[in-house]
Amino acid sequence: MALFALQLKFTDAERRLQVRPAHREYLTSLKEAGKLVAAGPFADQTGALLIYEVADEAELRQILEKDPYTPAEVYEIAALNEWQPLFPLS
Template identity: 45%
Template structure:
């Protein structure tokens, strides 16, 4: 399994963000239940958020992100993906 840090930048359209927030949260809870999403949260200024996912490889990552309502409904305007190797803390193995 591999870890990836996903950094999302959001649109400035707060109405769109508010509309998609509930379905987005439900999607993230599904990913947590499946064991793929390890931690997630928004930036305090509301401009984006970070997800840390554990999946078999990057090819498995894209569909999980594309299914998220924030992506599908246009809340996410930029995505940066970084392979991540936890060496300290709860995710270190």
């Protein structure tokens, strides 16, 4: 398994707020399945940071395809990197 840090930049605030309940429900299911380690918006609401634990980038991209935010086109990927934490996650 690998950890990936995904940074999103929000592009359509009004549409994003309409889709957000479904997006958060989807994230909850990923957390319960052990695929999502942490997630949350930036304080200024311009984007978000999500940490996934998946087999590889291909699996992460499949997860993103199913996220309600994707077909709503309310974000751009600002950065996507495999992440090696220095300190263990608790």
